[in-house]
Amino acid sequence: MRIGVLTGGGDCPGLNAVIRGIVRKGVQEYGYEFVGYRDGWRGPLENDTVRLDIPAVRGILPRGGTILGSSRTNPFERADGIHRIRENLADLDVGALVAIGGEDTLGVAARLHDEYGVPVVGVPKTIDNDLSATDYTFGFDTAVNIATEAIDRLHTTAESHMRVLVCEVMGRHAGWIALHSGLAGGANVILIPEQRFDVDQVCAWITSRFRASYAPIVVVAEGAVPRDGEVVLKDESLDSFGHVRLSGVGEWLAKEIEKRTGKEARTTVLGHIQRGGTPSAFDRWLATRFGLHAVTCVHDGDFGVMVALRGTDIVRVPLAEATARLKTVDPALYEEVSVFFG
Numbered sequence: 001m002r003i004g005v006l007t008g009g010g011d012c013p014g015l016n017a018v019i020r021g022i023v024r025k026g027v028q029e030y031g032y033e034f035v036g037y038r039d040g041w042r043g044p045l046e047n048d049t050v051r052l053d054i055p056a057v058r059g060i061l062p063r064g065g066t067i068l069g070s071s072r073t074n075p076f077e078r079a080d081g082i083h084r085i086r087e088n089l090a091d092l093d094v095g096a097l098v099a100i101g102g103e104d105t106l107g108v109a110a111r112l113h114d115e116y117g118v119p120v121v122g123v124p125k126t127i128d129n130d131l132s133a134t135d136y137t138f139g140f141d142t143a144v145n146i147a148t149e150a151i152d153r154l155h156t157t158a159e160s161h162m163r164v165l166v167c168e169v170m171g172r173h174a175g176w177i178a179l180h181s182g183l184a185g186g187a188n189v190i191l192i193p194e195q196r197f198d199v200d201q202v203c204a205w206i207t208s209r210f211r212a213s214y215a216p217i218v219v220v221a222e223g224a225v226p227r228d229g230e231v232v233l234k235d236e237s238l239d240s241f242g243h244v245r246l247s248g249v250g251e252w253l254a255k256e257i258e259k260r261t262g263k264e265a266r267t268t269v270l271g272h273i274q275r276g277g278t279p280s281a282f283d284r285w286l287a288t289r290f291g292l293h294a295v296t297c298v299h300d301g302d303f304g305v306m307v308a309l310r311g312t313d314i315v316r317v318p319l320a321e322a323t324a325r326l327k328t329v330d331p332a333l334y335e336e337v338s339v340f341f342g
């Protein structure tokens with residue numbers, strides 16, 4: 001059997017570990033052949049492939065990014081997209097697909113399977129950790145570690161100058177990175193998209209922190225929005241590639257803090273540093289296990305499923321269920337962490 005593999009959506013540390021796990025187990029245990037599709041769904045749409053065998057995956061375990069490339073191409077947005085994918089799979093005699101991606105990539109995989117009978121297995125990935133049906137996605141742990149290290153560094157410079165340092169982290173719809181790194185880094189305020197924030201309350205926490213002679217660190221998720229629509233921060237404008245761009249909540253907040261508290265404030269936007277570079281040991285472990293289990297699904301002829309982590313077990317869940325809703329931060333968990341604010 002020949003299996004196609006693709007990686008779609010934003011890249012994420014651990015993608016190469018999944019690919020390696022798939023190929024190593026597939027070749028060694030089942031004698032499968034593989035075709036790597038370039039740039040997510042663009043690959044099977046345009047029959048753009050790359051060699052994917054044991055030598056191709058040698059040495060890639062600790063490497064960030066994806067050797068297959070990635071894109072946000074959606075075949076359902078092209079008139080003949082599905083027809084071309086089916087034709088191209090048949091052309092190369094590809095009998096199954098493993099799609100590694102987030103909500104959008106796996107949403108396409110779910111529809112391809114459920115509506116067109118394409119044999120697909122999904123592997124969840126996102127640094128945001130906002131996919132329901134899995135306890136964790138790989139990439140998240142690495143992103144949290146990077147953000148935590150940055151916050152640790154911000155503490156010392158903030159204290160040397162007695163400034164407020166605002167650290168903007170990724171998370172458009174879910175505040176998992178902000179919550180975990182903010183807690184681990186000892187932030188004094190954490191703001192997430194799930195809970196609208198009150199700027200006066202933020203300023204009150206900052207002032208009380210200064211009163212105790214410490215410089216405050218504010219961690220804000222890029223998708224966090226102030227209460228009462230004080231400013232249109234969630235202006236999700238599209239860039240010339242049609243990708244969503246948020247409008248800099250960190251910069252805006254630092255200016256408001258300066259205005260309202262009279263304290264000097266600076267912003268650091270971590271951006272794609274959170275997504276680049278080598279995966280953490282946990283992410284290599286999780287990604288590898290996802291890859292191994294995805295091949296087992298193909299071997300079992302179990303399609304239309306996504307591999308997922310539940311506790312310490314890898315399980316299979318229907319793709320449609322896995323992509324039905326986002327996993328956001330529970331208000332009770334946010335409340336628990338808020339004991340450290342101020």
Ligand code: F6P
Pocket residue numbers: 010102126127128170171172222243275
């Ligand atoms: O979904 C992963 C993610 O890194 C988000 O946290 C972030 O909002 C988005 O992708 C950034 O996308 P892009 O790389 O297209 O700017």
